[in-house]
Amino acid sequence: MNIDIETIDSCxxxxxxxxxLKNYKDALKIYYKKLGNEVNVPGFRKGKVPQAMLEKRFGPEVKKEVLTQLVSDSIAEAIEEKGLKAIGEPRSLxxxxxxxxxxxxxxxxEIVPEFEIQDFSKIDITLKIPKVTEEDIDKVIEVYRERxxxxxxxxxxxxxxxDLVKIDFEGSRDGKPVPGSAAQDYVIQIGSKNLIEGFDEKLMGAQVGEVLEFSLKLPDEHPNTMLAGTDMDFRVNLKGIQIKEPPEIDDEFAKKSDPSKNYQNVAEMRAGIRKGLEEFEKEQAQKKCRVDLAAQLGALHPIDIPERLVSEQIGFMVKREREKDAPQGGSGTGQEVGNDEVPVTPQDEKKHREDAVKLLQQELVIGKLAENWNLDVTNSELDQEIQGFLTVMGGGDLQKTKQEWAQxxxxxxLHTRLRREKTLDALFDKINVKEEMVDRESVKADNDNV
Incomplete structure (x- = not known):
């Protein structure tokens, strides 16, 4: 097969x-042999039907199908042989x-153009790492004390x-119990603001063993619309009062504060907490700098981007923008769940084109670096990320969610994002990274200005 490639432009x-012709005839022969083993022709056993008879009965359909498949296979073979990264189906066939x-x-x-990775060693990134204060350490210790x-x-x-109080309670209207408004041995914290407004105030000063009866107006946003904004009578039996008594901060407390750390005294505990917080703040600063690093990396590689990719990216950005603006934030899952295309207006095109091109330049460079460094995302890493998402959402079936997301x-x-993060993190070790210790308020101010 002769292959000729003419360059129109970079993409x-x-x-x-x-x-x-021989390739076509060979393909026809193979197809007719397969067909002869499948069709029933009176007077002939399967596999013994003469090709001439098959040609007479099925010729036009077979020729069309064989030619279509041969052309498709030949184009794919030519693209692979010439090392082209083609996008989508061929046009003007x-x-x-x-x-x-x-x-x-x-x-x-339409192809992704070849490009060389430029010298990125001179990229400068400044990690603005919040200083860990004694107050930050004290907050962690308070968590240990509460625990x-x-x-x-x-x-x-x-x-x-x-106070933590244990109660039995029952709600009623017009002397009749209201379904779902009763509980036994229910523990609440007075002043926690997790109760119906006024409920804990009614318990103030009550003694263990006391039974209280009172009425409260349910909030207008109560989940049961039949009860929202109405009055309900409550009968409450106060069964117990407890307080939490945190331990003193001493060496014995330090030993029990975090068994995994095996602290021996208060000084060692505070030093360990400081180290952990500093490592955490550095990781967070590095995550925030991924955006800056990717932008600088993309700017080093002003690659021409195929128009088809740009159009697809703009469409995706427009869809995400409209989902974000939709009531209740679209799907509410944090993940794209639909494949329906959205119309892109000239205004959308103008608004998103520059960012789409920059993002695609970054992704192409990051993808090539990942290939060069043999970086990829494992199934266990994908599962871990999905499981974390499901945990936040209150649970779900991992494999079912994975299948839905695949479709x-x-x-x-998700795979692209994780590979991007892994590649950028590897790049941090190969560039000039300056660490600047800053006050937490200045970091917050910078984030607010983004």
Missing amino acids: NRKLKLEIP NIEAEEGTDITVTADL NAKSIPIMDRGVETG SGALLR
């Missing part, structure tokens, strides 16, 4: 093929196939703000 090629002659095929191809606090029963006073394209986008 477009004209492909010309000459497929030998023209086939010249006269009886008894070789087959000539021409087609227009190790002892519950102390209170019998000599009434309910106060901050919608969300799994591919």
Whole structure:
């Protein structure tokens, strides 16, 4: 097969093929042999039907199907042989196939242009890392104290703000119990603001064993629309009062504060907390700098981007923008779940084109670096990311979600994002990275200005 490639511009090629007649005849012979083993022809056993008879009955359909498949396979073979990264299906396909002659095929191809990775060693990135303060360490220690606090029963006073109280309660209207408004051994914290407004105030000063009866107006946003904004009568039996007594901060407390760290004293605990917080802040600063790093990397490689990719990216950006503006944030899953195309207006095109091109330049460079460095995302890494998402959303079936995301394209986008992050993190080790310790407020101000 003769292959000729004409360069139109950096992203477009004209492909010309000459497929030998012999290839076509061989393909026909193979097809007819397969067909003869499948069809029933009176007077002949399967596999014994003469080709001439098959040609007489099925000739036009077979020739069309064989020619279509041969052309498709030949184009794919030519693209692979010439090392072209073609995008989508060939355009302006023209086939010249006269009886008894070789087959000539021409087609227009849109491709990702070849490019070389430029010297990125001079990229400068500044990590603005918030300083870890003594107050930050104290906050962690308070979490440890709360975790190790002892519950102390209170019998000599009434309910106060901050107390944990155990109650049985039942709600009713017009003397009749309201379904779903009763509970046994229910524990609440007074002043937590997680209750119906006014509920904990009614318990203030009550003693263990006391039974209280009172009425409250339910909030207008109550999930049960039949009850929203109405009055309900409550009967509450106060069964217990407890307070949490945090331990003193001493060496014994330090040993129990975080068993995985095996601290021996307070000084060691504070030093360990500081180290952990500093590592966390550095990781967070590096994550925020991925955007800057990708932008600088893309700017080093002003690659021409195929128009088809630009159009697809603009369409995706417009869709995400409209989902974000939709009531309740579109799907609400944090992942794209539909494949429906959205109309792109000239205004959309103008608004998003520059960002789409820059993003695609970045992705092409990052993708090539990932190939050069043999970086990829494993199935376990994908599963871990999806499981984390499901945990935040309250649970779900991992494999079912994975299948749904594979069908919608969300799994591919997740894979691309994770590979992007892994590649950029590897790039941090190969460039000039400056670390600047800053006050947390200045970092917050920078984020607010983005």
